[in-house]
Amino acid sequence: MSRFSRQVILPGFGPEAQSKLKKAKVLVIGAGGLGCPNILYLAAAGIGNIAIMDGDTVSESNLNRQVIFGEAEIGINKAEAAAHYLKSKYSDIQIHTIPEFISPSNAVSWISQYDIIVDGSDNFATRYLVNDTCVLLGKPLVFAAIYQNEGQVAIFNAYKYAINYRDLYPEPPKENDIPNCSETGVLGVLPGIIGTIQAAETIKFLTGYGNNLVDKMLYYNLLTQQTYQIELSKNENTMSLIPESPEELASRNYAFFCDAEEGVSWNDALRELKNNPQHILIDVREPHETPKLLGYKYFSMPVSNSYEISSEIEKAESIFLFCQSGIRSLRMARDLKKKFIGKNIYSILGGIESPESPLN
Template sequence: MSRFSRQTILPEFGQEGQEKLSRARVLVVGAGGLGCPVLLHLAAAGVGTIGIVDGDTISESNLNRQTLFGHQHTGRPKASTAAEVLKEKYPDLNFEVFSDFLNTNNALEIISSFDVIVDGTDNFGTRYLVNDACVLLNKPLVMGAIYKYEGQLMIFNYGSVALNYRDVYPNPPSENQIPNCAETGVLGVLPGIIGTLQASEVLKILSGVGKVLSEKILFFNLKNSSFYEVGIQPNTKGRENLPESEMDFKDRNYNINCGIAERINWETALDWALNMTNSILVDIRETGEKPLFEKEYLSRIPMGDIRENPESLSAYENILLCCASGQRSSQLAKELKQQFPEKKIFSVEGGILNPASPLNSNEYDT
């Protein structure tokens, strides 16, 4: 008996539906909390070729929701590790790995060879980038999003009225409208639910079975286990913001920084530096700059050196920057966020002259 026998005996699906899945090519952008359940269910269902895009590495803080990974995987690249785990479970499938973040230079080329695109990312810039690329290439886009206890599911660029993300949100939010990523938590089950719903919509698109969730947004509230839908319509002003051509797309800047999230207080910064893997606390002041501040948990890399070689910090998921007052570190945090949009990059509030800093307190004399 085939491992797909429980699917092929379904009315309307049958062997024909299974063959459609086996011929399909699906790209999953982001192998995180949403991407992991999407990948697992698409592979289990027998989608023939699955592309995985993610330039990030696995950290211990990911493990409550990124269920393809375990402690033995920390520090490894997400995209290639997800492919290895799934290939071991389902050796008959093909996996194409892109261990990079999508950007205007590579997005169109990567997306163009796939039938359906799944957005499992957690930042606004990438959502707009993926949306605009899918509109240019006429690719169906299955998008999921979560915030605290609520999740959303949206299907774009599909059906007789091909809506897109800009019909709902014409313009990206400003920096001070984006929630503080360091303070916004998530229960791992929520992205599991939304990611599974994303996978179900992909299977419906590919097989032609059922009614695809188009022209509406599906909301799920974890606290009261409720679902509700909101209809959406074309937005003329939003569509005016779409790139008109490939050249226009490549000239755009999709880096949207979280203004509040760029700042972190000393208590949280020290807790992360001391207790969280893949974290680094960096004093970016110039060599010899007073007052001296030397601790075991503190790295000293001048701002100019980081600007010259930002890749020196690429191995870390959480990058915490401090200077004398917080001004230089805030500027550098913004610059590094453009270089590494998926990483958590913060400026420590008030710098080392802040009364709460370890220089002025005996609380952290490690």
């Protein structure tokens, strides 16, 4: 008898599937509400190599859902506490501890070492970073996320040109538009259920057992016990949003769109404009005003003649406005936001006279 005998005897699973699990290297990002059930079930199922990545420490309010931890772990790093627990349970698998947060500077080096990535993070900046890194490196991504009493699960990037998160939501929403559990509350069983579905999808994907959620999204509602599955579609504009190289990925500020206020710096604006051809830059000064912003592609839309380039704005994903000192552009950003619902519209701080402007 082995500790896997009950799954090995399952019709269609067998020793072949078990040996695939034994050979698999899985990176679990986030050892929180979703991460805990993933870690517990992936280890129990015999995944041969599990890495747990989390820079956070356990706090008392985590304990209703982060079931690996108890009172004794409060204040301890989550990746270390979870790894310690698994090592006390099983001697036949490799556990790797990464007690740090994933970031643009370490994402490529960690993700490249694993076969499949499990995203159990809790914020949009991390979710877009993980998605983009997986697309860049060709790594399958088992995605799950929760909101109040609902959850969503999908497998992204399962093959070349497969669906990824940006096909669904091209640009991140603002972090405070969609609150997370610490703000809206959550019953501990919800991430337990969703994280367990996520672990099931990882095991099924690795072994080819059953039908998985590749290019599909499953929605679950705890209050009604209803599920809803949709088939996802490719968005042709998506590929241009993914960094083309590890260097480009490392230079991005993933928190930018999630945290951005209506006023942004020249540095942030120019970097985002360079990263995404769907972003546009607009000079809102009158035609006679100087100096001109030479060397950059921009549109001109004087305050006195505002809506002439509406169609460009309509097509753009995000719009960056500048003027002489940043006052008119801020006023126009507020006006345009009312007219162009759902667009990210920013005013560049300090205008062309700012010491940060590319002319200075």
